[in-house]
Amino acid sequence: MDNLHSYLIISSILFSLGLFGVMTRRNGVAVLMGIELILNAANLNFVAFNRFGGMAELDGQVFGIFIIVLAAAEAAVALAIIINLFKNHETVNIDSADQMKG
């Protein structure tokens, strides 16, 4: 368990799960959760590459912390959008926001 591959495999599984969530869920909150999974998969990669890539500094870890902060901000904005969606359509189904379709 102490090699890069196992971390990358877990990260890939996380990413695929997140992508699956994003692509299949109609519920906006569920889509948001999928995005969080994708972000954390990327986070895991950063940390893993920092650990096993032979880097002296803690660049990957710092980047991971930045992404966590970014994810928090993103979640706040996305939730605000979802609340507005609910106010206008009485549902959080993202398919209902299709007024701009061609």
Add this chain to the structure above:
Amino acid sequence: MTPTLMFALAILFLPLLSFAFQIFFGSKIGRAAHWFSLAALGVTLSLALSFFANIFITPGYALLDVSAVWFSSGSFTVELGIYIDNIAAVMLVVVSTISFLVHIYSTEYMRGDPRYTRYFGYLGLFTFSMNGIVLANSLLMMYVFWELVGISSYLLIGFWFEKQSAASAGMKAFLTNRVGDIGMFIGILLLFMQLGTFNIQAIAEQVEFGAFDGTGLLLTIAGIMVFMGAIGKSAQFPLHIWLPDAMEGPTPVSALIHAATMVAAGVYMTVRIFAFLTPAALEFVAVIGGITALMAAIIAITQVDIKRVLAYSTVSQLGYMVMALGVGAFQAGFFHLTTHAMFKACLFLASGSVIHSMHHALHKIDDHSTDPQDMRNMGGLRKKMPITYISMVVASLSISGIPFFTGFLSKDAILAGTLAYYHLHHGWTIFLPISGFGAAIITAFYMFRLIFMTFHGEPARKDIHEHLHETPGAMTTPLIILSVLSLAFVFTIPSTVNPFNSQGWFTSAIHTGENFAGLDMEVVGEALHHAHEPAMMISLTVAALGILAALLFYLFKVVDVEKLTRRVNKLGLYNLSFHKFYIDEIYDAVLYRPFFWYTKVVAKFDWELYDQKFIDWWGWLTLKISDWSGYSDYTWLDQKVVDGFGKATRYFGKELRLSQSGVIQNYILGGVIGILSIFILFQAF
């Protein structure tokens, strides 16, 4: 800025201020506005007198000579400047004295005129321009003011423009002057081209140091060209035709502009450029002057309009001045300009007084068809208008060249000049003294004809005569002043009281003239000195003869004038004089008619061929081309190409917008598939 310069600028600009005041505020103030003009001119006169006084204190050199750059372009610089020497100082006094007196006179003469204040404005404009000519130190600046006096003359001749004859007389004066002015401008540019300066002193200096050595002909041509301006402005033959018609203007204007000052501007200009006129150019000047002097005098004999007699007399006297300069009698020419200004202004103002009085009398008896200027309607005015009569007699004696009067001094000197010229050159130049003495005898004759017809004998019309009376003080005072200025002692005291001796302050203030273009002034001076006595004898004799003839013809009626006229007229001589040598008719036949015929032909050609055929054909062609071009533009370019782009855009937009399904998962799916395909593609290659 030195006080001298300030004074000079004040002399120049005060009359302009008067003009501006009268134009902007005159009509609101009304008659009282003339006080402003009188004050402005009074100050101008006193400043001019201060310069004049200075010539006794510091004679010999210029009182003021300043220049300022007007504009420059590269190495080309044009300067404006003021130059006051003794000549200019005398001229300033002449101009401002007469202008001031005419202002006073006009307050009465123009009383009740609907454009009273505008009249004073124009007088101010004229005085400004005339002072500009006098003060100018460069030919270019002189030319500018030359045109300004032209325009003020035009405005004043046509002052009563409701009268068709006055309006066209103004036009005639302006256009005739234009002919001379074009020549003058060409002359100025010739000099500038050669010497690169407009400054008169600088030109004279360069000529002195041989700028035209070897190209004397060019200098002669340039001199004659510049002199052409004087031919126009000073009404010399063959451009004299405008001056008699200019008498349509108010009489004080005739006195100021068309007798004393503006017409003398040509002579003044010739005085200024005298230093660089070549002997050949001077010969031309002398001949022009001689022809003018004699011809105008002959015309004056038969005129019946009091102002026209004086007008031709003016032309004749101007001819004298020009002739004097031509023969090298520089001093005499300028002297005659000064004395003539005084006595001719006096004559005109006196005739104005007569006309004014006649006009009022005619108005009283309700006669609007009789001409108040026709001498045949006058006669016996002597007792009714004593002051006018006496001043007119004094001025007439002066112009006739009788001792004790100014005309004698200056005219005598001119006649001596013509005799001297004949002594030096012989041959055809005998024409000049003949013309001079001939004009002198005729002058004496027609002036006394005028006096006797107007003031002596029985009244021609008793009804008019009853209502005549002397004009008010504002009109008689200038007459008295001017007739005093026509007395010889004014110019000779304190040097001498001998009436036959002209050596006074004037002759010592005005130098005898310098010439750098080849005329030896010492030789001329010597000849002048020798010619002095014979000239005096002959001139006294001819003046006496002229007056005697007038006495016999018109006062004692010893000779029947009617019969004599008929007899002389068998040869057509009377008609020749009465119709002014048919010069107007000749111009009409030679210039105007062919010109109008030519313009008619050209206009016909222009309209029928050029306009109707050629231009219209172009129009037709343009119309056709634009029709076709418009059709192809619409059908091909607009409908096909431009609309084609629009249609294509719309079609692709319609098809492509279907990809925007509104289902977000589809977009993400598209993105994932895209990224995956990029990976796969990169893996593959």
